[in-house]
Amino acid sequence: MTEMADVWVDDGLTQVPYAVYDDAEIYARERARLFQGPTWNVLGLECEIPEPGDYKTTHLGDIPVVLVRGRDGVLKAFENRCAHRGALLCLERFGNAKTFTCVYHAWSYNHDGDLVGVAFQNGVKGEGGMPDTFRREDHGLTRVKIAVLAGLVFGSFDWQVPALEDYLGPDIVARIHRVLPRPVKVLGYYTQTMRNNWKLYAENVRDPYHASILHLFFTTFRVNRLSQKGGIIVSENGGHHVSYSKLEQSGGDQDYDAAKLRADSEFGLKEPGILGGRDEFNDGITLQILSVFPNLVLQQVRNNLVVRQIVPRGVDKADIVWTNYGFEDDDAELADLRLMQANFIGPAGYISMEDGAVGNFIQRALPGTAGETSVVLMGGEDAASQGSRATETSIRGFWKAYRKLMDI
Amino acid sequence: MTQDDPAALIGTVTGLLADYAHCIDSDDLERWPEFFTEQAQYRITTAFNHDKGFPVGIIDCRNRNMMEDRVAALRKANIYEPQRYRHIISLVRITGQSDGLVEAEAGFIVVRTMIDGSQDFFLAGRYLDKIDLSGSRPLFAEKLVVLDSDKIDTLLAIPL
Numbered sequence: 001m002t003e004m005a006d007v008w009v010d011d012g013l014t015q016v017p018y019a020v021y022d023d024a025e026i027y028a029r030e031r032a033r034l035f036q037g038p039t040w041n042v043l044g045l046e047c048e049i050p051e052p053g054d055y056k057t058t059h060l061g062d063i064p065v066v067l068v069r070g071r072d073g074v075l076k077a078f079e080n081r082c083a084h085r086g087a088l089l090c091l092e093r094f095g096n097a098k099t100f101t102c103v104y105h106a107w108s109y110n111h112d113g114d115l116v117g118v119a120f121q122n123g124v125k126g127e128g129g130m131p132d133t134f135r136r137e138d139h140g141l142t143r144v145k146i147a148v149l150a151g152l153v154f155g156s157f158d159w160q161v162p163a164l165e166d167y168l169g170p171d172i173v174a175r176i177h178r179v180l181p182r183p184v185k186v187l188g189y190y191t192q193t194m195r196n197n198w199k200l201y202a203e204n205v206r207d208p209y210h211a212s213i214l215h216l217f218f219t220t221f222r223v224n225r226l227s228q229k230g231g232i233i234v235s236e237n238g239g240h241h242v243s244y245s246k247l248e249q250s251g252g253d254q255d256y257d258a259a260k261l262r263a264d265s266e267f268g269l270k271e272p273g274i275l276g277g278r279d280e281f282n283d284g285i286t287l288q289i290l291s292v293f294p295n296l297v298l299q300q301v302r303n304n305l306v307v308r309q310i311v312p313r314g315v316d317k318a319d320i321v322w323t324n325y326g327f328e329d330d331d332a333e334l335a336d337l338r339l340m341q342a343n344f345i346g347p348a349g350y351i352s353m354e355d356g357a358v359g360n361f362i363q364r365a366l367p368g369t370a371g372e373t374s375v376v377l378m379g380g381e382d383a384a385s386q387g388s389r390a391t392e393t394s395i396r397g398f399w400k401a402y403r404k405l406m407d408i
Numbered sequence: 409m410t411q412d413d414p415a416a417l418i419g420t421v422t423g424l425l426a427d428y429a430h431c432i433d434s435d436d437l438e439r440w441p442e443f444f445t446e447q448a449q450y451r452i453t454t455a456f457n458h459d460k461g462f463p464v465g466i467i468d469c470r471n472r473n474m475m476e477d478r479v480a481a482l483r484k485a486n487i488y489e490p491q492r493y494r495h496i497i498s499l500v501r502i503t504g505q506s507d508g509l510v511e512a513e514a515g516f517i518v519v520r521t522m523i524d525g526s527q528d529f530f531l532a533g534r535y536l537d538k539i540d541l542s543g544s545r546p547l548f549a550e551k552l553v554v555l556d557s558d559k560i561d562t563l564l565a566i567p568l
Contacts, residue, residue, distance in 0.1 A: 093456070188457040188464030191559045217485040269480075270473035319559070324464040340470070341464055347560040348452065348467045354487045356563035 004029070013383060013396035013403075014376045018369035021197040021362070027315045035061025035312075035407050040147065040154040040168075041280050042296035043067050043077060045183045045325065047151060053111070057379040058321075059311045061295070065144055066100065067153060067280075070111040075237035077144035077155050078113035088206050089141075115140035126277055128390040136265050137287075149173065150180035150371035151297075168292065169235045175242045175290050178281055179300050187324040187338060192347040196359030197309050197313050199398075204355050205289055205297045206394035208243045209234060209378050214358060217350040220322050228285075231387045234394050238383045239293025239401030241394035246284045274340055275352065277302040278333075291394075293401045301351065320344055343352060414502065421500045421512045421539060429495035429516075432566060437482065440567060444548045445540050447449040450475060452553040454568060459465075463564045464553075466564060478494035478567065490523040493530070495568075509538045509549055518568060521559075531568065534562045 016370045019081065019197025020026055035181070041060045044067060048056055055068035057080055064080035066089065069259040082089045082102040089100050099116060101108040106118035115136040123129025132205050144155040147164035154164055165173050194201055204210070212219045217253050230245030264283065269275070277286065280303060297308035306324065311319040322345070345352045376399075383400045402408075424443070431439050444450065444458035450469040451558065469475045482488075505511065513536055520530035538550040553568050 003459065092478055186440055186462065188453070189558060190457075190461030190464075190466055192563070193432055193559050193561045197563055214487060216487065217481055220485050221449050271471065274474075274477075303561055339465065339468060342464050343474075344465075346466055348564040349561070350481055353563040353565055360562065 004406075007119045007408050008403065011372055012381060013399045014381050015373035015398060016376055017266065017371075017373050018366055019260040019371075021200060022315050022366050023300070024074050024315055026406075027312070029408075030312070031061055031063070034402075037405055038158040038159040038165050038293055040156050040161065040292065041294065042292065042307065043144075043146075043153045043187065044309075045151055045184055045307060045323065046075065046148055046153055048094070048186060049075070051096065053098060053102075054094070054217055055090065055097060056094050057090050058309070060144060060157065062314075062320045063157075064209045065089060065155065067155070068097075068111050073207075075148065075153060076082070076111055077146055078114070078141035079144070082107055083115060083139040083141060097303060108140055110394075113143050115139045115141075118284065125371065129343060150177050152180060152296075154292075154296075160358050161377075164403055166385065167237075169237075169242060170341065171233050172235050172242065172292065175233070175244075176298060178283075179288060179290075179298060181281070183328040184325050185330075187326050187342075189324070190322050190346060192320045192322065192356055193313075194318045194320060194359055195316065196318065197315055198312040199402075200359035200362055201310055201318055201320060202291070202294065202357070202398055203297075203395050204359060205291050206241050206243075206398050207392060208289075208389035208394075210358075211389075213353045214354045215311075216228045220241065224248045230285075230389055231385070232389060232391060234392055234397040237293070237401050237404070238397030238399075240291055241397055242288060242289040242290045243389060243394065244285050247286050252295065274343060277337060277341070280334065291398075293398065299345065301344045302341045302344055303337040305334045305338065306345060363404075414551055418500055418561055420541065420546055421502065421510065421514075421537075423445075423550075425497050425500065425514055425535070426514060426537065428548075429497055432568075435492060435495050437479045437566065440479060444475060444551070448472060448475075448548050449536045449550045449552075450548070450567070451551075452564070454555045454558045456558055458552075458554045461492045461547065462479055466560070467567065468548050475567075486565060488563060491566070493566055494521070496536075502521050505549050508542050509540055512539060514549040516568070528561070530561065531564075533568070 007019055010014050010369055043058050045055055049069045052071045055066055057066055064081045065077050067077045067325055070076050080088055080090050084105055084107045087102055087104045089102050099110055101107045106119035108117050144157055145159050147154050149164055194312055213304055228245045233242040290298040295310040299306045304365050307323040309321040324342055326335055344350050376392045376395050379386055379393050383393055383397035428443050443556055451465040452467040453503050459513050498513045500512055501514050503511045515534045517532045518530045521527045533553055533555040536552040537548055540547045540549045
């Protein structure tokens, strides 16, 4: 048993107890207070379900949900669990349905999650059936509140949650719009299973300190160095962040030349075209990693754009669902750049494959850490925005939001 | 090289796949690009993306230089725990012939063994190959690796 009051050793953000990564009670509390609490969780992109009746199955936290576009065109979501015996209602990843019918006993639901049909409700030949007191309206599915920003769909189990834009704050909203300025199209999916607690990945994406150290591909090719212009924005509540950087020489051709002419490294690329790119957002920013507490990472690496959804799968496992996207009006060259630069990211990505393993290195070393904490002091003790990326300020921000919601 | 005798053709492709798997499984990755033509495409994708026409690859090499860059990055830049693959490749089907290229399909499974001895079934999928038989030895002009599942455990460093 973990006494929640004793989990944290102080009132600060610089000492993270290792217990948060492998304690089943903490995991259950996260489900109740974070994922079923007043947070907004990414569920997908609006363009994934364009037509009335289109649906996708996904997760909010580790809870299975269905996201569906109603006949009225409005997005709705509900728990993917039949109210009768609790079986998964919807098994396909994507589809189109007028109603959702459970395979087990054929209870059926409309797009709002209302129970609209119960097989043999009145029995067979006058025998059996539901009691007269049974009311279908008492047995609808648990609904998820939906909000959409720039084509990104968020859901919350807490209908009292603050409005999405208030939850995010203006800086984060602006940076989401920055990488989602036009109608989106999906370029493909894959899922990376991490053998570590979901928060180790949430911290990893908020950690610019490691980027040029663990990911040597970056350093070797001068794609990203901490000396580059850039900075960290941490939201007011701490939970969301943006890390961004600009190459010293902006513009695709110069980057390309820099790669070819690079003289201080033993390692040259035979095909440096991957390092090129287009300044498509007209601000010189070549890398933007944005997180929204608790489960979204929105990523721009050059011209490769991805929505990453974190799905906890128990205390020591998490799935990262990678959705590569572009825009409907991409010209052929830009469309191809996005695919070419997909080599940077994902489970086989030149600059991201290590992230799949490093959380597991921590998870495997947890035995013996009872009562101990990690050290999160780089760049100070608070969780404010900073000009330097040699900092762990956004990790502290994560814990600031986490501690408040968890009351821990 | 004759393309007329079906049994000989299957034998040629089988031999190529056996050599290819041996190259990867014996950590002779520097030789891996040598199984491809200069302008060969090598892409790893998922059955879901393949069936739906989604173009993104998990690895997407557009020529042999990009494959050599992959190997160089694995050796010099990327950090991952020492691990090795064991490919088991199914019987080969010849699915077509055109423009001097033979199209072939074979299923595979890969078992991954980590340096600490842990050993897991890693991935299953199929190779959709276009093989150039015009030279002194057969070479892949295109190799599309279609994974049955969407999920990759931890990371995919070594090519499949």
